[in-house]
Structure formats: structure tokens, C-alpha cells
Amino acid sequence: MSGRSKAIMHIIKRYEGKRLKKASKYALTEYEFPTQYAAGQACWRIHGDTGRECAAFGKVLTIYT
Numbered sequence: 001m002s003g004r005s006k007a008i009m010h011i012i013k014r015y016e017g018k019r020l021k022k023a024s025k026y027a028l029t030e031y032e033f034p035t036q037y038a039a040g041q042a043c044w045r046i047h048g049d050t051g052r053e054c055a056a057f058g059k060v061l062t063i064y065t
Contacts, residue, residue: 008052011042011045015045016034034059042061052065
């Protein structure tokens with residue numbers, strides 16, 4: 001994993017994602033996408049490019065790490 005950037009915003013912007021407001025400061029970071037396909041593709045790209053754990057459920061992508 002050395003040499004990989006943890007930055008994900010360029011991927012989020014590419015798939016037109018919008019950050020959702022957190023319910024509390026301890027809540028996980030979530031992004032909403034226009035389609036389920038875009039959320040899934042963003043999840044694959046984030047995990048593949050940065051190694052961060054994430055999951056897409058419907059149009060919402062949740063970042064775990």
C-alpha cells in the first residue's frame with residue numbers, strides 16, 4: 001500500500017457524488033450518487049486505487065476507513 005494516496009474526492013467528483021450530512025461527529029462518511037451504478041463504480045475505484053474500505057448500498061456509498 002505504500003505510495004498510494006488516500007485521496008478520494010477526485011473519484012467522488014468523477015461519478016457526481018455529493019457528501020451527505022452526518023447525524024453525529026462519530027457517524028461514518030456517506031456520499032449519494034445519481035444512480036446505483038455510479039455508486040458501485042465509485043466504490044470499486046476507491047477500494048482499488050486507495051485501498052480504503054467502502055460499500056455501496058443503492059445510491060449511497062459508505063466509507064469505513
